[in-house]
Amino acid sequence: MEFDAILLPETGQQLRSIAALLSYYDVDLPAVRYLGLRNWDEIPKPQAEPALVGSWYAAPSPIEHEKFISRFKDAFGREPARLASLAYDATALAAVLAQDGGDPRFTFEALTNVNGFLGVDGLFRLDPNGVVQRKFAIIEVRKSGPDVIQPAAKEFVPRTN
Numbered sequence: 001m002e003f004d005a006i007l008l009p010e011t012g013q014q015l016r017s018i019a020a021l022l023s024y025y026d027v028d029l030p031a032v033r034y035l036g037l038r039n040w041d042e043i044p045k046p047q048a049e050p051a052l053v054g055s056w057y058a059a060p061s062p063i064e065h066e067k068f069i070s071r072f073k074d075a076f077g078r079e080p081a082r083l084a085s086l087a088y089d090a091t092a093l094a095a096v097l098a099q100d101g102g103d104p105r106f107t108f109e110a111l112t113n114v115n116g117f118l119g120v121d122g123l124f125r126l127d128p129n130g131v132v133q134r135k136f137a138i139i140e141v142r143k144s145g146p147d148v149i150q151p152a153a154k155e156f157v158p159r160t161n
Contacts, residue, residue: 005033019051029054058136060121089119
C-alpha cells in the first residue's frame with residue numbers, strides 16, 4: 001500500500017458501511033489506520049463495527065463530557081443536546097470576562113487570549129481570524145469501547161509569526 005492512514009469523516013451507519021467496505025478490499029488495520037473526526041464521539045458503541053476497532057479519532061475527553069452530562073441531567077432532568085457544551089462554554093467565557101475587573105472586558109485582546117480558556121470540552125482559544133482552536137484527546141476504538149490513548153494538551157504552543 002502507498003498510504004498508512006485514511007480519514008473517514010462520516011458517522012453513524014455511513015461510517016460503518018465504509019469501514020466494512022474498506023476491509024472487504026483489504027484496506028484494513030493495522031496496515032492502514034482509520035482516522036476519524038470529533039463527531040465520532042457521538043457514535044454509540046463504535047466498537048460494534050469490528051472494522052473500526054483500532055481506529056483513532058480526536059475528541060473532547062469522554063470523562064469530562066460525562067461529568068457535564070451528569071450535571072446537566074441533575075439540573076434539567078434530561079440529557080443535553082451535543083451542542084449544549086459549546087453554549088455552556090460560550091456563556092462561561094462571557095461570565096469570566098465580565099467579572100475580570102470593572103468594565104466587561106469583551107475586547108479583541110481578551111477574546112483572543114493566546115493561553116485560551118478551559119471549557120467543558122477542553123482547552124480552546126479564539127484566533128484573530130475568527131477560527132476556534134481546540135486541544136482534543138486522541139481516542140482509540142477498542143473492543144471494550146473508546147479509550148483515551150493521549151490526553152488533551154493542557155496548554156497551547158505560543159503563536160509565532
